[in-house]
Amino acid sequence: MEPQLSWYLALSAVLFTIGVTGVIVKRNIISMFMCIELMLNAVNLTFVAFASFFQDVTGQLFVFIVMTVAAAEAAVGLGIIIAIFRNRESLDVDEASILKL
Amino acid sequence: MLVLLFILFGALAVGCALAMVAQRNPLYSAISLIGVFISLACLYVTLAAPFIAAVQVIVYAGAIMVLVVFVIMLLNVEQEERRRTRLKFLVPTAIALAAVLIAEVAFILVSVQEFRVSPSGATSDIGLTQSIGPALFTKYLLPFEITSILLLMAIVGAMTLARRGGLLPAGARVIPGAQQFPLSFVDPKAQPDDLTLVEADSTEEAGRLLGVEKQSTDYADK
Numbered sequence: 001m002e003p004q005l006s007w008y009l010a011l012s013a014v015l016f017t018i019g020v021t022g023v024i025v026k027r028n029i030i031s032m033f034m035c036i037e038l039m040l041n042a043v044n045l046t047f048v049a050f051a052s053f054f055q056d057v058t059g060q061l062f063v064f065i066v067m068t069v070a071a072a073e074a075a076v077g078l079g080i081i082i083a084i085f086r087n088r089e090s091l092d093v094d095e096a097s098i099l100k101l
Numbered sequence: 102m103l104v105l106l107f108i109l110f111g112a113l114a115v116g117c118a119l120a121m122v123a124q125r126n127p128l129y130s131a132i133s134l135i136g137v138f139i140s141l142a143c144l145y146v147t148l149a150a151p152f153i154a155a156v157q158v159i160v161y162a163g164a165i166m167v168l169v170v171f172v173i174m175l176l177n178v179e180q181e182e183r184r185r186t187r188l189k190f191l192v193p194t195a196i197a198l199a200a201v202l203i204a205e206v207a208f209i210l211v212s213v214q215e216f217r218v219s220p221s222g223a224t225s226d227i228g229l230t231q232s233i234g235p236a237l238f239t240k241y242l243l244p245f246e247i248t249s250i251l252l253l254m255a256i257v258g259a260m261t262l263a264r265r266g267g268l269l270p271a272g273a274r275v276i277p278g279a280q281q282f283p284l285s286f287v288d289p290k291a292q293p294d295d296l297t298l299v300e301a302d303s304t305e306e307a308g309r310l311l312g313v314e315k316q317s318t319d320y321a322d323k
Binding site: 001002003006007008010011013014018019021022026028030031033037038041044045048049051055056057058060061063064065067068070071072075076078080081082083085091 | 103104107111114115118119121122127130131134137138141144145147148149150152153156157160161164165168169172173175176178206210227228232233236237241244245248251252254255256258259260261262263
């Protein structure tokens with residue numbers, strides 16, 4: 001018995017849901033950031049599973065591009081986090097409910 | 102064999118993800134997230150995608166998580182304080198709705214006809230760098246180039262955001278290769294808001310122009 005495509009999709013859905021839950025539950029902005037990374041990884045798993053089961057390289061290319069976007073997002077997001085911390089002395093998202101610094 | 106590997110690494114990924122959400126210390130969350138990334142990389146290997154697995158470990162578990170841990174260390178994040186839950190009556194509602202959602206998903210998974218496609222197996226070569234490279238640089242060249250522009254924008258944006266701005270006074274003239282010091286740099290008794298600008302090639306010359314030559318020579322003697 002081989003792993004089916006639906007198994008990978010179910011695992012990906014579970015990971016994505018955990019990520020969404022984390023974004024909703026967490027108040028620390030860095031923890032929320034890491035939950036977003038988890039959601040991106042869940043989508044990547046879907047891409048790789050489809051690429052592998054359909055014998056098509058396109059899915060893996062999109063995973064590559066998603067990873068690059070995630071790296072760019074990490075750089076800019078952490079810059080924003082540092083700017084918020086410098087202005088508010090806190091990483092609580094409720095403290096940063098006004099976008100004005 | 103593949104089923105065992107799927108169960109092992111899938112359970113590891115889900116467990117690490119749950120631990121990440123459950124942790125209150127962001128550093129422990131980061132370490133759990135690295136566990137998720139590495140187990141996903143192992144799953145990619147079982148899906149015959151070794152290139153993506155390597156990039157996953159290098160980019161995600163390496164670069165991005167190092168950046169996150171670096172920021173956590175830099176900002177000295179304290180533990181998240183536990184707060185009392187507002188809207189207590191919503192908790193049973195949320196549990197009930199989650200149960201309905203899970204039931205729907207289970208119904209779909211059970212009732213829908215299984216979509217049979219053959220798994221790739223070890224003979225596939227679509228996941229190799231040799232087959233990813235030509236597609237990336239011919240058919241998908243435009244997304245690749247756009248990604249490079251995006252990375253450039255991210256570099257500039259991150260530097261702009263992390264830089265401490267607003268240090269120069271209004272109307273200041275910026276000379277490339279020049280440095281700007283407050284007057285108190287040459288005169289310890291100067292007022293901090295004294296913003297007389299002079300142009301000089303050395304600290305001594307600036308002190309002479311500002312009339313504080315004595316203090317600057319005292320500095321030089323010491």
